[in-house]
Amino acid sequence: MSIVVKNGRVIDPASETSAKLDVLIEGDRIGRIAENLQGEETIDATGCVVCPGFVDIHVHFREPGFESKENIATGSRAAAHGGFTSVVTMPNTNPPIDNGGMVELHNRSARETACIKVWPAAAATKGREGAEMTEMADLKSAGAVAITDDGSDIPSSWVMRRVLEYANMVGLTYLSHAEDHTLMEDGAMNEGFNSTRLGLPGMPKAMEEIAIDRVIRLAELAGARVHICHVSSEGGVDIVRRAKGRGLPVTCETAPHYWTLTDDAIERFGPNAKMNPPLREFGDVQAIKAGLADGTIDCIATDHAPHTVTEKNVEFQLAPFGIIGLETSLALGIMGLVKQGVVTLERLVDLMTRRPARILGLPAGELREGGPADIAVFDPAAEWTVEPDAFASKGRNTPFAGMHLRGLVKTTICDGVIVYQA
Amino acid sequence: MTAAAEQSRVWTRKDLIGLEPLAREDIEMILDTAPQLLAVSQRESGIKKVPLLQGRLVVNWFYEPSTRTRTSFELAAKRLSADTLTMNVSTSSAKKGETLHDTLFNIEAMHSDIVVIRHGCAGAARLLAENHPSSIINAGDGAHEHPTQALLDAFTMREHIRRSRQDPNATLDGVRVALIGDIAHSRVARSNIWGLKKLGASVVVCGPSTLLPPHIEKLGCDATTKLKEAIDGADVVYSLRIQLERQQKCLFPTMREYVRLFRIDNESLKAAPPHAIVMHPGPINRDLELSSEVADGPRNVILEQVTNGVAVRMAVMHLLINRPAFDTA
Numbered sequence: 001m002s003i004v005v006k007n008g009r010v011i012d013p014a015s016e017t018s019a020k021l022d023v024l025i026e027g028d029r030i031g032r033i034a035e036n037l038q039g040e041e042t043i044d045a046t047g048c049v050v051c052p053g054f055v056d057i058h059v060h061f062r063e064p065g066f067e068s069k070e071n072i073a074t075g076s077r078a079a080a081h082g083g084f085t086s087v088v089t090m091p092n093t094n095p096p097i098d099n100g101g102m103v104e105l106h107n108r109s110a111r112e113t114a115c116i117k118v119w120p121a122a123a124a125t126k127g128r129e130g131a132e133m134t135e136m137a138d139l140k141s142a143g144a145v146a147i148t149d150d151g152s153d154i155p156s157s158w159v160m161r162r163v164l165e166y167a168n169m170v171g172l173t174y175l176s177h178a179e180d181h182t183l184m185e186d187g188a189m190n191e192g193f194n195s196t197r198l199g200l201p202g203m204p205k206a207m208e209e210i211a212i213d214r215v216i217r218l219a220e221l222a223g224a225r226v227h228i229c230h231v232s233s234e235g236g237v238d239i240v241r242r243a244k245g246r247g248l249p250v251t252c253e254t255a256p257h258y259w260t261l262t263d264d265a266i267e268r269f270g271p272n273a274k275m276n277p278p279l280r281e282f283g284d285v286q287a288i289k290a291g292l293a294d295g296t297i298d299c300i301a302t303d304h305a306p307h308t309v310t311e312k313n314v315e316f317q318l319a320p321f322g323i324i325g326l327e328t329s330l331a332l333g334i335m336g337l338v339k340q341g342v343v344t345l346e347r348l349v350d351l352m353t354r355r356p357a358r359i360l361g362l363p364a365g366e367l368r369e370g371g372p373a374d375i376a377v378f379d380p381a382a383e384w385t386v387e388p389d390a391f392a393s394k395g396r397n398t399p400f401a402g403m404h405l406r407g408l409v410k411t412t413i414c415d416g417v418i419v420y421q422a
Numbered sequence: 423m424t425a426a427a428e429q430s431r432v433w434t435r436k437d438l439i440g441l442e443p444l445a446r447e448d449i450e451m452i453l454d455t456a457p458q459l460l461a462v463s464q465r466e467s468g469i470k471k472v473p474l475l476q477g478r479l480v481v482n483w484f485y486e487p488s489t490r491t492r493t494s495f496e497l498a499a500k501r502l503s504a505d506t507l508t509m510n511v512s513t514s515s516a517k518k519g520e521t522l523h524d525t526l527f528n529i530e531a532m533h534s535d536i537v538v539i540r541h542g543c544a545g546a547a548r549l550l551a552e553n554h555p556s557s558i559i560n561a562g563d564g565a566h567e568h569p570t571q572a573l574l575d576a577f578t579m580r581e582h583i584r585r586s587r588q589d590p591n592a593t594l595d596g597v598r599v600a601l602i603g604d605i606a607h608s609r610v611a612r613s614n615i616w617g618l619k620k621l622g623a624s625v626v627v628c629g630p631s632t633l634l635p636p637h638i639e640k641l642g643c644d645a646t647t648k649l650k651e652a653i654d655g656a657d658v659v660y661s662l663r664i665q666l667e668r669q670q671k672c673l674f675p676t677m678r679e680y681v682r683l684f685r686i687d688n689e690s691l692k693a694a695p696p697h698a699i700v701m702h703p704g705p706i707n708r709d710l711e712l713s714s715e716v717a718d719g720p721r722n723v724i725l726e727q728v729t730n731g732v733a734v735r736m737a738v739m740h741l742l743i744n745r746p747a748f749d750t751a
Binding site for chain 2: 185191192193195196198199200201202270310313314315316317
């Protein structure tokens with residue numbers, strides 16, 4: 001069985017390809033990338049971009065424990081709708097994924113129910129409690145691709161240092177949810193003029209800046225790599241930039257909402273604009289874009305965080321943190337980054353494919369003859385309107401509802417199988 | 423008044439969520455409607471009731487303990503001849519129980535006309551107003567707004583100025599108001615800033631640096647940590663209630679030192695002009711934020727605020743249901 005994706009513009013950052021080419025898929029592999037290829041089946045990609053399936057190293061699929069929000073089956077379908085073929089799930093499940101058995105359980109469900117590749121990140125400390133480190137060698141052999149206590153950071157610098165040292169030995173990267181929670185009290189949104197005006201308890205940017213600075217210094221002490229999750233603030237970008245300038249092995253990601261919205265959105269969208277870290281201010285949006293443009297920010301991750309409508313439809317302060325993002329990520333990148341001249345389309349693809357894959361060493365994010373046939377086909381000019389009820393995710397919690405966007409995924413292929421077709 | 427002007431004085435809003443979204447005309451419509459309703463409570467006949475809301479149901483729905491505001495709303499509704507129902511809910515039990523929306527669906531199933539809500543979460547009143555047909559009156563939502571308090575405060579200030587200047591048409595234009603205390607956690611402060619600015623007054627907020635929220639001056643007021651500076655030239659010195667819990671949250675060292683720096687007493691009032699009045703939303707912490715000599719002294723209008731509160735709340739409920747304003751101008 002062979003499929004040829006014809007007449008599209010192939011963008012593959014790994015091989016620095018950006019040209020009109022056909023891609024021949026043979027079985028679960030890419031057979032050839034060249035002009036005028038033929039196959040048993042043809043996908044017409046005229047006017048479309050053909051690129052590696054997107055890679056998102058920060059999603060919440062809520063399994064086990066919170067399946068009413070999402071599960072691996074629905075989350076993976078949402079990912080496929082968004083053009084993703086590889087995602088990394090966060091371990092803040094119930095029970096948390098903090099031992100080898102839990103990793104295996106997760107991976108069994110992924111094998112049986114997911115339509116794309118779902119890799120687990122495991123907890124860095126037992127129960128995500130920040131006290132005792134997990135059996136990281138075991139986690140790694142069971143298939144974990146990173147460690148993190150995402151949702152919070154490790155409060156104790158002692159524990160964090162030892163986790164970084166040990167993870168480095170095992171060969172797992174620590175993903176830091178960098179926030180100093182001692183600097184807030186019932187925080188619900190960014191601390192600034194809007195929090196003062198709305199009377200909502202604030203989360204100052206210093207929460208993020210202090211935590212990023214701390215984890216980078218501890219990683220330096222430990223001689224370890226570290227990856228900073230969902231950077232949202234100007235100061236955060238700046239600290240990472242300076243660390244990179246010193247040659248430290250630090251990487252970081254940001255999410256589409258941080259370059260698309262400011263905390264002005266809270267008044268209109270309420271809890272659907274509530275996430276952690278929170279939406280910031282205009283200067284931060286500009287700094288996030290600058291960080292993406294100059295390479296300080298290494299990749300885009302969605303922090304896809306589904307909650308039920310009931311959970312979100314409450315008083316702002318009582319609503320859980322998090323928004324979904326898999327099905328809007330590409331279009332928000334095209335709208336907010338490419339159309340505005342922040343990055344080229346090629347670079348956007350790079351930020352969503354090769355770069356995130358490289359951070360965690362995932363076998364993904366490139367189009368290589370003989371490599372896995374993980375492919376996204378999207379029309380960068382197609383317009384559409386965000387309708388949450390049309391999402392494949394169980395989540396409806398998005399601040400982008402009703403927004404007119406450009407950039408629509410047409411086909412997603414994972415291991416040679418068409419897992420989504422518009 | 424011309425027919426056109428008469429027509430413009432019709433209330434058009436479903437709810438009263440805050441003073442931020444109101445225009446000066448909206449606020450003045452409420453203030454101008456209040457005197458006739460104040461007169462109801464002061465009738466020589468002793469029959470303190472009018473049938474403006476007869477047959478209507480007003481539900482007072484309080485998630486936070488409140489005596490003053492709740493009784494004021496209850497009395498206002500009763501003096502308008504409405505049926506009233508009071509629900510006191512503790513926030514902790516509400517967390518486990520039904521959602522805010524579901525509770526209101528139940529209230530509305532009993533055909534409520536006005537729902538007065540007090541809630542610890544900022545934005546709660548607006549969340550309900552946007553999703554339900556009832557007229558919602560915000561009786562305080564977190565640190566966001568407490569519009570009827572600021573309306574009764576503005577009414578009290580205006581009455582006082584009209585009396586002292588012997589000018590029945592005097593406005594708050596050019597009046598200087600100093601708000602003293604915990605600004606960060608105060609919905610009373612925020613509503614007062616919005617309302618007073620719209621009415622042409624100028625506002626200075628004053629409190630410990632730890633209790634001044636970021637960018638408060640962007641609301642259009644001045645901010646200072648020096649009490650003397652705030653009081654200097656103020657026509658109104660407005661003291662806010664200081665809560666002891668704030669000390670445990672490391673927001674000031676001791677009540678003793680708070681008193682030393684921020685108490686309104688005869689000594690600190692020396693900086694104020696002789697005609698300045700002293701206000702407080704109640705309940706007062708006697709001798710903490712306000713000395714007894716001032717609380718009982720000739721400058722204080724605190725009990726007038728309470729009396730006016732009923733009239734202003736009557737005016738709000740009347741306008742929300744019956745729409746046309748009384749013309750007392």
